[in-house]
Amino acid sequence: MADIPQEWRAYASKQAELSSRSSADATAWGLEAGLTGLLDNTATSDTVDRIVENAARRSRYAQGLLAKYVRIGDGFDGLAYMEFRSALAVIADRLPTSHVAILAASSDGKCMTGTDRTRLSRARSAARRLAA
Secondary structure, eight states, rough: OOOOOOHHHHHOOOOOOOHOOSOOOHHHHHHHHHHHHHHSSSTTTTTTHHHHHHHHHHHHHHOOOOOOOHOOOTTTTTHHHHHHHHHHHHHHSSSHHHHHHHHHHTOOOOOOOHHHHHHHHHHHHHHHHHHO
C-alpha cells in the first residue's frame, strides 16, 4: 500500500475534527479555512494550525461586529435595511421638525393624547406621500 502524503494526513485529521463538531461556530469556520488551504496548496501540514486559529479569530471578530452594529433576527435583509435608512433620511430632511418629533415620540410606546394622535396621523400621511 502506498504511503499517504503528510498534507493528506493533515487534511484527514482536520476533517475528522470538523466532523466531530456539533455547531457551526468560529472554530468550525477556522477548520473550513484550514481545509481549503490544504486543498489549494496555500497551507502545509506545518502551517494549517496557524491558519485555523487565524480564521477562527477573524470569524469571532466578525461575529462581534455583527452583534454590536447589526440587529440579527429572522429575515434580515441588508439591502432592504439600507434602502429603509436612506428613505428615512430623505423623509426626515423634508418633513417639518414637529412631524419628525411626533413620529419619534410615537415609537416610545407611551400613551398619547387625542391631539398627539391627530398630529401623528398627519405626520404619517405626510411621510407616506414623501416615501411614495
